[in-house]
Amino acid sequence: MPAVEARQACRPADYRSDIAPIWCPGCGDFHVLLSFTRAFAELGLAPEDTVVVSGIGCSSRISAYTRCYGFHGVHGRALAVGAGLKVARPDLTVVVASGDGDGYSIGGNHFLHACRRNIDMLYVVMDNRVYGMTKGQPSPTTEPDFDTALTPGGTGMRPFHPLVVALASGANFIARAFSGAPYETAGILAEAIRHPGFSFVEVLSPCVTFRPDEKDWKGLVHAAPVAPTDDPARAARRIMTDDGFNIGILYRGQRAPYQPPRTPLVSTLADLEKEFEL
Amino acid sequence: MTWLASHAVTSLTELLAVAYKIEVDAVERYTVLAESMKIHNNPGLAQLFRDLANAEGMHAQEIRRRAGDVDVTADAARLGRLQDADSPEEAELDAAHYLMTPWHALQMALAAEQRALEFFSSVADSADDPGIQSMAAQFAEEEAGHVELVHRLLLQHPRPAGEAPWDPDPPRSQG
Numbered sequence: 001m002p003a004v005e006a007r008q009a010c011r012p013a014d015y016r017s018d019i020a021p022i023w024c025p026g027c028g029d030f031h032v033l034l035s036f037t038r039a040f041a042e043l044g045l046a047p048e049d050t051v052v053v054s055g056i057g058c059s060s061r062i063s064a065y066t067r068c069y070g071f072h073g074v075h076g077r078a079l080a081v082g083a084g085l086k087v088a089r090p091d092l093t094v095v096v097a098s099g100d101g102d103g104y105s106i107g108g109n110h111f112l113h114a115c116r117r118n119i120d121m122l123y124v125v126m127d128n129r130v131y132g133m134t135k136g137q138p139s140p141t142t143e144p145d146f147d148t149a150l151t152p153g154g155t156g157m158r159p160f161h162p163l164v165v166a167l168a169s170g171a172n173f174i175a176r177a178f179s180g181a182p183y184e185t186a187g188i189l190a191e192a193i194r195h196p197g198f199s200f201v202e203v204l205s206p207c208v209t210f211r212p213d214e215k216d217w218k219g220l221v222h223a224a225p226v227a228p229t230d231d232p233a234r235a236a237r238r239i240m241t242d243d244g245f246n247i248g249i250l251y252r253g254q255r256a257p258y259q260p261p262r263t264p265l266v267s268t269l270a271d272l273e274k275e276f277e278l
Numbered sequence: 279m280t281w282l283a284s285h286a287v288t289s290l291t292e293l294l295a296v297a298y299k300i301e302v303d304a305v306e307r308y309t310v311l312a313e314s315m316k317i318h319n320n321p322g323l324a325q326l327f328r329d330l331a332n333a334e335g336m337h338a339q340e341i342r343r344r345a346g347d348v349d350v351t352a353d354a355a356r357l358g359r360l361q362d363a364d365s366p367e368e369a370e371l372d373a374a375h376y377l378m379t380p381w382h383a384l385q386m387a388l389a390a391e392q393r394a395l396e397f398f399s400s401v402a403d404s405a406d407d408p409g410i411q412s413m414a415a416q417f418a419e420e421e422a423g424h425v426e427l428v429h430r431l432l433l434q435h436p437r438p439a440g441e442a443p444w445d446p447d448p449p450r451s452q453g
Contacts, residue, residue, distance in 0.1 A: 011355055013306065025374035030310065041359070180372055183362050208375060215372070233346035 012037035015047060017067050024132075028179030028205030028214075029059050032126050034261040035179070035203075036066060036095070038186035043093075045191060051095045053082040055102035058133045059126035059205065062097045063256035076106030079114040079123060086121045090259055093193060094121040101131045104140040104160050111162075115169035118197045122189065125162065125200075126179070128207035128214065162202055163239045163250065167232060172197030172253035174235065176246060179205040184247070191249060197257040199221040204245070217245070224248035287401050290409050294345045295353030297417050301338035301393060302354060303365035305331045309437035311374055311383075318376050326383050327339075334367070337420075362368045366393035369423075377445060395421035 015037040023029050040050060050068040055058035055078035063070035063198075069092075073081045081094035103111055103125040114123065131137040138151050145156045166174050173195040177185040177263035181267035185203060192199035204221065220239035224242075228249040231234050268271045287293045302374040312327035342350055364370075395418055402414035 009355075011358060020317060021310075022317055023314070025311065025314045025318060025376050025378065027373050030371050096446065137369075182364075206372070208372070218372070231378075 009044060009055065010041055010047070012041045015068065016063055016064050019064050021059060021065050022061060024207075026205075027058070028128065028207070029126055031179040031182040032124070032185070032203055033062055033065050035177075035182045035185040035189055036062065036124075038183065039189035039193065040066075041067070042159045042186060042190045044146050045093055045193075049091065050095070050142075051082075051085060052095050052097060053078050053085065054097040055099075055107060056133075057099035057102045057129075057131070057210075058207075059099040060097060060102055062126075068095075076102055076108075077110065078102070079107060079110040081175070082121055082123075083114055083117065083159045086092055086119050087260060090120070090262075095193070096121060096123045098123070098125050098223065099132075099139075099162075100125060100127040100129060100141045100162075101142050104162055108140070111225035112165065112169045115171040115198055115200065117164050117258050117264055118170055118172050118255050120198070120259065121194055122192045122199045122201065124189065124203060126203050126205040127162070128205050128211060129159075130207050130210045132207045132210050137244040161240075164236065166200040167236055167239060167251060170198070170252075170253075170255065171200040172241070172257070173199035173249070174198075174251040175201045175249040176224075177201055177203045178245075178247050179203055180218050181221070188249060195252060197253065198275070220245045221247050224250060228252045230254055287405065287410060288412070289407075289432040290413055291345075291348050291350075291353065293401065293410055293413055293417075294341060294348060295350045297398075298338055299354035299357050299361075300365045301334050301341060301369045304334040304367040304369070304390065305338065305362075307368040308334060309370065310371070311369060314374065320376075323378065323380060323383055326380050330369075330383075330387055344445045356403065366397040366423070367391065371449070379430065379435050379438050384428055384432050384435055387426055388432070390426055391421055391424040395425055 021030060021033065047068045051071065052063040052066050052068050053071045054063040054071060055073055060072060060078065063072045071081055078096045078098055082094045085092065086094040098107060126172045129139055129143065136148065137154055138146050138148055138155045141162065142155055143159060144156050145154040163174055163176065170199060173192050175188045175192060177188045179185065184199035189202055192201050204217055206217055208215060222245060224246040226238065228251060230252050239250055265278050287296060308327045310333035311323045312331060315324035315327060367390045369390045398414050398418035400423055402411050402418055405411045405414060428439050
């Protein structure tokens with residue numbers, strides 16, 4: 001990845017913008033932001049060569065909180081923006097951030113095809129299994145027995161399994177992290193950026209306001225007991241049968257990333273007219 | 279010693295850098311919490327976290343003064359790259375809540391000061407170098423003073439009586 005070269009060292013704090021995060025106190029996303037900045041510092045990324053693209057939702061605010069370039073996009077479309085950017089500017093490090101609603105529901109189709117295309121970028125989904133910004137509706141990863149005033153009796157629906165979908169769709173690197181372990185998460189994010197192709201990291205990030213039960217995740221997460229594999233069949237078996245709280249790198253694929261050949265830019269109006277000539 | 283577990287303190291310069299880093303990290307964490315409380319329209323708690331940040335900032339400056347010509351800021355930045363967990367004196371971010379009171383905030387601060395006390399006590403106990411032992415013991419003594427200070431502050435902000443803090447417009451999903 002050309003953008004990941006040794007540069008003059010920045011401290012994690014150097015990647016933070018001056019904008020105070022608008023997240024609930026105790027939100028896991030604070031830790032994810034810390035992990036982003038630590039990963040960028042570990043890789044020595046230049047803020048001006050790094051772009052954080054996000055969609056809509058609490059977690060997608062993250063693009064404003066780093067000093068890198070940012071694009072706070074349309075709901076569910078962050079991957080489309082990120083993919084276009086990376087294809088046009090392969091020299092940049094592109095990190096796309098979403099939440100579980102933005103990324104798996106509204107942006108679900110983009111997720112499938114981003115995995116399939118295998119463009120060299122990182123996709124981070126901060127999964128709190130709820131739509132926090134709109135006050136607590138169930139998301140695609142919400143458990144079927146989420147029994148609340150908004151979902152009396154629970155949703156009764158099987159949750160979406162993002163890691164399995166990512167693997168089946170062709171993602172080249174798959175990991176699960178926990179926001180409450182920001183240093184470990186930073187290491188996973190750095191590895192994900194280093195790995196060529198489309199890297200997908202699901203970060204379990206508790207919503208303390210609408211899902212106070214998720215405070216228990218701290219006691220449920222555990223290190224994945226096996227080393228990452230490059231065998232999709234083995235990875236599928238592991239991911240399908242784990243308890244959802246396995247933390248670590250679960251799959252490292254060997255597929256070559258997609259990068260179309262760069263064509264010269266149209267330089268004059270006449271050239272442009274000629275290109276669109278009927 | 280879980281923080282910087284792979285990195286033993288081997289010199290006085292390093293100990294000063296570690297102590298400085300601990301204070302600077304605490305300042306950053308309290309500042310995040312203060313900003314968060316300000317945004318959530320809790321100016322009293324925002325001020326309390328700012329006061330805690332200022333207090334830790336004064337400790338950091340005191341360590342810089344004590345270090346004299348040694349550039350502890352550069353050494354602390356180097357240590358930051360080895361860091362594998364929160365500094366001992368950083369308040370736990372996930373312990374915060376929008377309904378928390380000054381008592382809850384001070385409980386966070388108390389836990390942080392106690393971790394710092396344990397850290398420096400552990401360095402003092404495990405160091406072979408008498409100079410490191412002595413300085414670490416001084417830092418531990420200072421942290422013990424901070425623990426006492428938080429206990430005194432807690433007398434002004436006792437545990438809220440009765441029910442847990444109440445939100446007149448609670449999150450609907452919990453209703």
